[in-house]
Amino acid sequence: MADRDVYFAKIxxxxxGAFDHPFAHDLLAALNPHLDPDRHVTRYGxxxxxxxxxxxxxxxxxxxxxxxxxxTAEMRYDDTIEDFVTDESYASQGSVxxxxxxxxxEIMAFEERLPDIKCQSFLGAFRPLLHQDDPRWSVQxxxxxxxxxxxxxxxxxxQRIRAVVRRxxxxxxxxxxxxxxxxxxxxxxxxxxxxVAPRGEGLNPTAPWVKGxxxxxxxxxxxxxxxxxxxxxxxxxxxxxxxxxxxxISDDIDTAENIWSWMARQVRERFE
Numbered sequence: 001m002a003d004r005d006v007y008f009a010k011i012x013x014x015x016x017g018a019f020d021h022p023f024a025h026d027l028l029a030a031l032n033p034h035l036d037p038d039r040h041v042t043r044y045g046x047x048x049x050x051x052x053x054x055x056x057x058x059x060x061x062x063x064x065x066x067x068x069x070x071x072t073a074e075m076r077y078d079d080t081i082e083d084f085v086t087d088e089s090y091a092s093q094g095s096v097x098x099x100x101x102x103x104x105x106e107i108m109a110f111e112e113r114l115p116d117i118k119c120q121s122f123l124g125a126f127r128p129l130l131h132q133d134d135p136r137w138s139v140q141x142x143x144x145x146x147x148x149x150x151x152x153x154x155x156x157x158x159q160r161i162r163a164v165v166r167r168x169x170x171x172x173x174x175x176x177x178x179x180x181x182x183x184x185x186x187x188x189x190x191x192x193x194x195x196v197a198p199r200g201e202g203l204n205p206t207a208p209w210v211k212g213x214x215x216x217x218x219x220x221x222x223x224x225x226x227x228x229x230x231x232x233x234x235x236x237x238x239x240x241x242x243x244x245x246x247x248x249i250s251d252d253i254d255t256a257e258n259i260w261s262w263m264a265r266q267v268r269e270r271f272e
Contacts, residue, residue: 005112006247006263007119008142008270010221011101011130012169023170024103027060028053030130030137041128048125058103059267061260064110064126065096065117097122098259102267106170107142107219109263111249119244140221143241145214148205148225151238155229157202163213166190166222173219175212190223202230214240219271245270 013026031053033039041048046066053062078085097117099110110126112119123139130137152158165179167189172180182191193213197203204210205227217223217240225240247266253259 003248003250004114005119006109006249006266007112007122008245008247008267009108009110009123010140010142010219011106011108012138012140012221013136014138014169022103023106024055024060027101027103028055031060031062039129041125043121043124048129050129055103056260057264059260059264060101060103061099061264063096063098063256064122064129065094066125067094098256098263099126100260100263100267102264102271105219105267105271107267107271108139109247109267111259111263142218142221142245144243144245145218147238147243148214148227148240151227151229151236152205155231155236157197158205158227158229159197159202159235160195160228161203161205161210161225162192162194162227163210163217163225164190164192164223165213165216166220168216168220168222173212173215175208176216177212178209179213179216217241218245 011027013023031050033050033052039049048064048066051063051065053060055061074087076085076087095113095116097111097113099108101108110122112122119141123141127139130139163179165176165183167183178193179191182188193209195203195207210225213223213225217225226238228235228237230236247270249259249262253262
């Protein structure tokens, strides 16, 4: 088994107003196949299903996978007729990915199982299995926040920054206080800040409101941040979110319990 990538996604309950139950209760109910044994999603000839999820130390853990049955033929020599014969039967093939969800932060980590289960194929099956007839849920991949630091280092100066932060669920981070004040005081769905540098000067890209917007978008998966800078007299433009957060799990972590524990630690360390 080769090393494999682990991705991170924000799971959101989109229903407005107060919830009758905690996030973990509702998510366990939404994912539990015991409540609907026939629940599955068929995509490209694969029948995807969820294992029954479990709650362990504040995390919800489970498996998502598929089984595909295809006709096969096997040749053998029949001594009774002294001839070669072909027996037709069916063979089952499949693959499964582990996932964990931090019930407090509402963030999921899940693994790719190449070549059968890629990032987008996992989400393509997970989303409809979670949604079913309940439109409250959404799942959004989380971007890599180090992109912005790399862009800052690649230019001579930052000329313009535009940040859009949407009303979050479950709440605002401490560094996003400016956006929280605007959204809560005006009852807005989103807030936008645009900063433009004075002529001949550059912006401070490490200003607290920029860091707050970046952190909020990173953990919530909602919003956007774009920037433009000057490099040797030429303008360069960058948009946050083109690269996803990825961790690499080594091939010696191979039991379900060890994989779940490793992914849970990754979520805690990245989103504490």
